[in-house]
Amino acid sequence: MADSSMLTNVNPPIRSKPFSPAKVIKKTTGLYKSKRFHIQLLLPFSIAIVSLIIGIIYSSNCPIQRYIPVYLIVQGAVGLLIFDIHLLAIVYILCVTKFKYFFICTIAILTAFLGLFLFALFIAGNIWIFSVVNRVQFDDSTNTDSYCNGVLYHAAFWLVIAQYIMAAFFCCSFTWIPQSTQSPTNGIIKVRKQIPKIKRMLKTKTLQPPTTPYIVDIRL
Numbered sequence: 001m002a003d004s005s006m007l008t009n010v011n012p013p014i015r016s017k018p019f020s021p022a023k024v025i026k027k028t029t030g031l032y033k034s035k036r037f038h039i040q041l042l043l044p045f046s047i048a049i050v051s052l053i054i055g056i057i058y059s060s061n062c063p064i065q066r067y068i069p070v071y072l073i074v075q076g077a078v079g080l081l082i083f084d085i086h087l088l089a090i091v092y093i094l095c096v097t098k099f100k101y102f103f104i105c106t107i108a109i110l111t112a113f114l115g116l117f118l119f120a121l122f123i124a125g126n127i128w129i130f131s132v133v134n135r136v137q138f139d140d141s142t143n144t145d146s147y148c149n150g151v152l153y154h155a156a157f158w159l160v161i162a163q164y165i166m167a168a169f170f171c172c173s174f175t176w177i178p179q180s181t182q183s184p185t186n187g188i189i190k191v192r193k194q195i196p197k198i199k200r201m202l203k204t205k206t207l208q209p210p211t212t213p214y215i216v217d218i219r220l
Contacts, residue, residue: 028104032090043166045083047159052076054155061149065132068148068156071125075118082114122163129156 031037055072062068089107093100137143138150 028093028100032093040170041083041086043169044079047162047166048076048079048083050076050155051159052080054152058149058152062147062152063144064136064146064148065128067124067128069152071121071128072152072156072159075121075125078114078118078121082111082118085110085114122160125156126160129153129160133157 051072053076055069055076059069059073085107089103092103096103132146132148135146136148136153137146138148138153141147
């Protein structure tokens with residue numbers, strides 16, 4: 001009787017890509033339908049409106065630091081631009097079916113660029129506002145070395161504080177993510193509740209031996 005052997009390779013199952021276009025479109029659509037996202041979009045919009053209006057009205061009323069009204073005007077204009085971009089994105093994603101993935105990628109890149117610009121501007125604004133906090137006065141407009149309009153300076157000061165509070169609110173709100181088997185907006189869970197589960201999955205995956213082909217020896 002002759003002996004023969006047959007090798008059979010069992011390949012691991014093919015996993016779907018975590019950032020496939022279909023998943024990106026589904027998650028983005030769920031995000032733009034979320035009421036939480038709409039609220040988070042209105043907060044920076046309100047700050048941008050106030051900054052732009054006050055910066056324009058008092059554009060030449062702060063000789064102690066002339067960049068304070070400039071900071072408010074630029075911050076307000078860029079903030080409104082970001083709001084308009086996302087407003088356009090909401091309409092496009094929910095109403096148009098073509099080129100969604102390309103549009104989402106473009107919006108993400110543009111938002112990231114403008115966000116980095118706003119972050120750098122915010123740091124500069126902190127320096128311009130808080131560097132004169134001990135020298136500024138609001139009564140004698142003839143003293144250009146220390147005068148700044150009270151409405152302008154106090155608005156700029158408290159708008160910076162409001163942005164710190166808004167950043168803390170966003171950080172807390174990002175601990176909540178939508179999760180559902182049908183729609184990403186149907187259920188809300190806390191991310192921190194999923195951390196132990198993720199750790200167990202990573203630990204289990206680390207302890208498992210590397211996948212090797214199964215060898216089946218059939219003797220005749």
